[in-house]
Amino acid sequence: MKKIFALIDCNSFYCSCERVFRADLKTKPIVVLSNNDGCVIARTQEAKNMGIPMGVPFFQIHELYKQNKIEVFSSNFSLYTDLSQRIMSILKKECPSVQVYSIDEAFVELTGLHDPLSFAYKLKKIIYQKVGIPVSIGIAPTKVLAKRANHIAKNENHNQGVFSLLQNEDINVALKQTNIIDVWGVGKSLGQRLSSLKINTAYDFKTYANEKLIQREFTKVGLKLKHELMGISCIELLDPYQEKKEISHSRSFGQKTYHKKDLQEALANFISTAAARLRTQSSLCTEVSIYLKTDFLTLYEKKKLINATHDTRLLIQAALQSLEKIYLPQKRYKKAGVRLSGLHSSNELQLNFFDNTNLLKQDRLMQTIDKINHLKGKNSIQFGACGLNNKTWSMKQNFKSPCYTTNWEELPYFF
């Protein structure tokens, strides 16, 4: 049976989240800034129409903000994550198989469904009614084509946010109008190399490109893309519950710093966050990497652990030992990060550790910490190495909206 995929994608997701609790902003141009209020990472249609590009540094549009022509928000990920989860649970309830692809996108499989188009309209309506976020839906026989259909749904008003590319003629028309660089999976480098072979549209790639040549020049990645464009599905729905293979956490600092103590604190904080994520997927890790960045150089160190662990204390210890190795005084650091890799399931490895009586104790301590932080809010309890408040390195967030849905102190109330 021919497969049918749908891609559900939230429109200007972060901006739409800000609008849910601010009816006064319904038609106002909004932008949301990256961590540290560095650059624009989301824009409403109104802001796009004003010519504000994606990724532009905030200082370049500061004038518009001062003149009150745009509304500006720092990113508020607790809010976005919570609204995202509400949308995803609707999808899981309504559709047989769902792959959450990112915070604002999910693929669902609708193979065998009699009328996928009306189903999609219904889905869109439910999501808007229950969560207040507008979505666009693209329907097609492969994921790459569904991505394309979604783009058309979003950008051509008369489609009312839903578009299907199931008939061959429709697919060909759409692909002829699609620049090769706009195909999902074709980035800058691949795009340039394809253009140099006179493959300029998605249709060229689908129709004319010689398979042997594609395999040789662009490996199986390229070949898969071509097949997907031809309507042959070869990128399956992934298991949404699959465990992460590595976990990283990093931040640019609000203020650059020379001090080792700041770096120690930052790394301890990053490890705490990453380790908590490690434990939510019941994994242990065997490698801890850290890196530090100045304007001109990146310092990197990876440390292997003798025993796999999820104990924040051991991981902090490893990170701080690595810091001692690579820290250079007199340098001005702007960013640091950690990565936990070599992950294993904790069930898988614990058998090897029967002789380690400390393991149970560690486990209970970590569980208790996670529980307290879950109940009382993030960082309610943390290790001394993480330092106290007023961290000079912590990030700038000058325009943050309240955590309307995840913090009792910040619930919205209406007069």
Next chain:
DNA sequence: TCTGGGGTCCTAGGACCC
């Protein structure tokens, strides 16, 4: 003065072994 963060997948090439 000010330009993010968190992932995955794939490949080339080195190390090592027989």
Next chain:
DNA sequence: TCTGGGGTCCTAGGACCC
């Protein structure tokens, strides 16, 4: 003047995504 071949495993780094 000549210096094997085949295999596996691991890792760094590129490319891409949102």
